[in-house]
Amino acid sequence: MIKPFFLSLVIMLAIIAISSCRQSKKDQAHDALVSHVDSTIKPGDDFFLFANGKWFRQHPIHASEVYNGFNQLMEELSYTQIRKICESSAAIKNAQRGSVKQLIGDFYYSGMDSVSRNKKGLSELSGDLARIEVIRDLRGIINFSAYIQSLGGSSLFDFGIGQDEKINCKNAVYFAQEGLSLPDRYYYFDTNSQSVSIRKKFINHAESVFISLGYSKNRARAAAGKLMELETALAGNTRNADETRDPWMNYHKMTYQQFSELTPDIDWNIFMDYFGLHNVDSVIVRQPEFFAALNKDIRSYPVDSWKIYLTYHFVRAMAAYADDKTYREFFNFYASTLNGTKEQWKRSKLISEQTNDALGELIGQVYVDKYIHKGTKEKLVEIGNTIKTVFAERIKALDWMSSATKEKALNKLNTMRMRVGYPDKWRDLSTIKIDRSSYMKNEMNVNQWEYKYMISQYGKPVDRNVWRINPQSFDAEYDPAENTVTITDFNINIPGYEHKIADDAILYAIIGTTFGHEITHGFDDQGCQYNAQGNLQNWWFSEDSVKFYARTEMIIKQFNRYIAIDTLHINGELTQGENIADLGGLILAYEAFKKTTQFKNNEIVEGLNPRQRFFLGYAFSNMVSIRPEYAVYLAKSDEHSLPKFRVNGPLSNMPEFYETFGVKKGDALWVPDSLRVKIW
Numbered sequence: 001m002i003k004p005f006f007l008s009l010v011i012m013l014a015i016i017a018i019s020s021c022r023q024s025k026k027d028q029a030h031d032a033l034v035s036h037v038d039s040t041i042k043p044g045d046d047f048f049l050f051a052n053g054k055w056f057r058q059h060p061i062h063a064s065e066v067y068n069g070f071n072q073l074m075e076e077l078s079y080t081q082i083r084k085i086c087e088s089s090a091a092i093k094n095a096q097r098g099s100v101k102q103l104i105g106d107f108y109y110s111g112m113d114s115v116s117r118n119k120k121g122l123s124e125l126s127g128d129l130a131r132i133e134v135i136r137d138l139r140g141i142i143n144f145s146a147y148i149q150s151l152g153g154s155s156l157f158d159f160g161i162g163q164d165e166k167i168n169c170k171n172a173v174y175f176a177q178e179g180l181s182l183p184d185r186y187y188y189f190d191t192n193s194q195s196v197s198i199r200k201k202f203i204n205h206a207e208s209v210f211i212s213l214g215y216s217k218n219r220a221r222a223a224a225g226k227l228m229e230l231e232t233a234l235a236g237n238t239r240n241a242d243e244t245r246d247p248w249m250n251y252h253k254m255t256y257q258q259f260s261e262l263t264p265d266i267d268w269n270i271f272m273d274y275f276g277l278h279n280v281d282s283v284i285v286r287q288p289e290f291f292a293a294l295n296k297d298i299r300s301y302p303v304d305s306w307k308i309y310l311t312y313h314f315v316r317a318m319a320a321y322a323d324d325k326t327y328r329e330f331f332n333f334y335a336s337t338l339n340g341t342k343e344q345w346k347r348s349k350l351i352s353e354q355t356n357d358a359l360g361e362l363i364g365q366v367y368v369d370k371y372i373h374k375g376t377k378e379k380l381v382e383i384g385n386t387i388k389t390v391f392a393e394r395i396k397a398l399d400w401m402s403s404a405t406k407e408k409a410l411n412k413l414n415t416m417r418m419r420v421g422y423p424d425k426w427r428d429l430s431t432i433k434i435d436r437s438s439y440m441k442n443e444m445n446v447n448q449w450e451y452k453y454m455i456s457q458y459g460k461p462v463d464r465n466v467w468r469i470n471p472q473s474f475d476a477e478y479d480p481a482e483n484t485v486t487i488t489d490f491n492i493n494i495p496g497y498e499h500k501i502a503d504d505a506i507l508y509a510i511i512g513t514t515f516g517h518e519i520t521h522g523f524d525d526q527g528c529q530y531n532a533q534g535n536l537q538n539w540w541f542s543e544d545s546v547k548f549y550a551r552t553e554m555i556i557k558q559f560n561r562y563i564a565i566d567t568l569h570i571n572g573e574l575t576q577g578e579n580i581a582d583l584g585g586l587i588l589a590y591e592a593f594k595k596t597t598q599f600k601n602n603e604i605v606e607g608l609n610p611r612q613r614f615f616l617g618y619a620f621s622n623m624v625s626i627r628p629e630y631a632v633y634l635a636k637s638d639e640h641s642l643p644k645f646r647v648n649g650p651l652s653n654m655p656e657f658y659e660t661f662g663v664k665k666g667d668a669l670w671v672p673d674s675l676r677v678k679i680w
């Protein structure tokens with residue numbers, strides 16, 4: 001499904017650090033792990049800060065970023081490679097139409113052409129804005145919402161085609177809640193001063209947007225107020241982030257007829273016709289009550305209010321590809337006010353990232369030809385297989401799981417597919433229309449092409465060869481509906497070890513934990529609801545669930561105790577799935593590392609024994625400092641705990657860590673045996 005604007009903006013703005021964040025020459029003389037340690041901190045009090053503190057002091061967060069750390073170092077390397085691919089493609093003036101280099105090069109060129117972009121301003125949107133002006137009824141509202149969605153924007157709700165979670169060979173039509181400008185429901189209703197101030201600033205921002213479209217000050221002010229009123233109504237109908245986690249609660253298959261009856265005033269044929277989708281007999285509705293409420297709202301608010309909503313969401317969808325003034329207006333609200341970013345990226349970085357966002361699959365094809373280290377795939381496969389072997393051993397030895405469930409778990413583990421490196425097959429993108437004349441049009445064309453592609457998958461079997469992540473990105477995922485782990489080539493790069501493959505302690509601590517984390521997702525509170533084939537079907541016996549949930553209860557309580565910032569605690573309920581995966585990944589990676597010669601021979605590297613290097617390496621992979629505004633946003637809505645607790649939390653449960661660093665009763669991280677969580 002296509003990313004909403006806000007998300008892609010956050011991704012665009014939050015991805016990469018600037019060159020000053022690279023390690024200094026002085027540091028490179030030493031091993032990265034050794035040079036980051038802050039020896040004034042006791043490891044048993046705060047291992048996260050002990051392992052990373054010195055680096056944090058030497059590398060403050062840059063004004064154009066919301067955080068700085070391991071990911072920024074990785075992404076800085078990735079960005080440098082992506083930019084080179086973009087620049088060298090753009091340097092070819094007469095590349096063959098539809099070729100990889102032509103598409104990348106012209107897209108990038110049009111984005112870098114500031115003169116033409118700024119001259120056009122928002123004029124390219126005027127035809128569509130005039131279409132909104134003449135909307136008179138619900139039909140027009142639905143029709144234009146479809147158009148905004150086809151451009152990658154968000155309007156009223158989310159729609160997409162993807163694998164049916166209960167019949168995994170079939171693609172189905174999904175409808176879900178969406179259409180808000182602020183990131184989550186609570187932004188509209190929280191009464192704390194921060195939320196109140198964000199709402200005020202949002203109204204001011206919307207007013208400026210309307211003024212830039214030619215509204216008078218009074219009319220713009222009134223429009224911004226109406227937009228906020230509508231969005232607050234929509235927000236009132238949406239579920240909280242933690243209520244969207246349960247796949248059963250968010251899967252409601254109904255016939256097309258039933259969906260139409262749920263929303264009697266909305267004619268879905270208008271929407272389906274827009275995309276040329278005919279003969280849809282059933283749909284999966286993630287939050288039926290949202291659509292029932294939308295049906296009411298769409299009737300009770302005047303058409304003029306919806307036109308204001310459509311206008312804002314349409315401009316918002318294209319703002320990141322418009323002139324500098326429009327971009328700055330949206331940046332100021334979404335990146336600065338919401339996330340605390342102080343400064344914009346320089347143009348070449350922004351356009352490289354946007355090109356990668358739009359055409360990442362094409363950039364990936366050049367990347368694998370140009371940048372992959374020899375032996376990468378083999379090393380990743382070795383680590384992945386060792387982790388799988390260790391997990392099988394541990395499942396067999398679990399004291400809380402029944403033997404019948406163990407058999408199913410082992411079957412699921414054996415069936416699990418590993419996709420490593422880069423895809424065997426690439427999609428043919430040669431028909432996307434891209435030229436050097438308009439950046440905005442190029443972006444529209446890419447999104448509409450992607451939408452058409454998505455629609456074309458309806459009724460077809462799921463194509464298992466298409467990856468959602470690109471080889472040049474620092475990324476890995478587990479897809480429960482496919483029972484597949486995907487890990488990209490790029491993961492082999494470790495900052496500070498770019499010119500050699502790092503030692504196994506580091507590789508297992510960083511890549512091994514990633515593998516382990518992703519694999520355990522197939523067996524946690526969400527993964528147990530999908531069977532070996534990836535279909536939504538709980539394969540546990542009820543007594544196993546009871547025992548598992550007793551353990552997850554412990555990890556929820558453990559993380560609820562942690563204070564994220566000021567008085568705000570980590571949300572143990574929301575983050576439980578990720579915390580379980582972090583803990584599982586850490587244990588599996590450690591056990592797998594024990595099978596390497598470095599561990600067996602107790603090889604000392606840079607004065608550190610294998611166990612010390614492993615735990616420091618794990619803290620290194622979570623070495624991230626975050627701006628307070630962004631930390632609040634993450635603590636409230638991200639399913640992952642903040643980096644500090646992704647380190648200190650799992651380690652507090654691990655006796656091997658206590659032994660390695662001499663953690664004793666009285667140290668802040670020390671937890672009595674009865675409270676240490678053991679799941680995998």
Ligand SMILES: [Zn+2]
Pocket residue numbers: 517518521578581
């Ligand atoms: Zn995860």
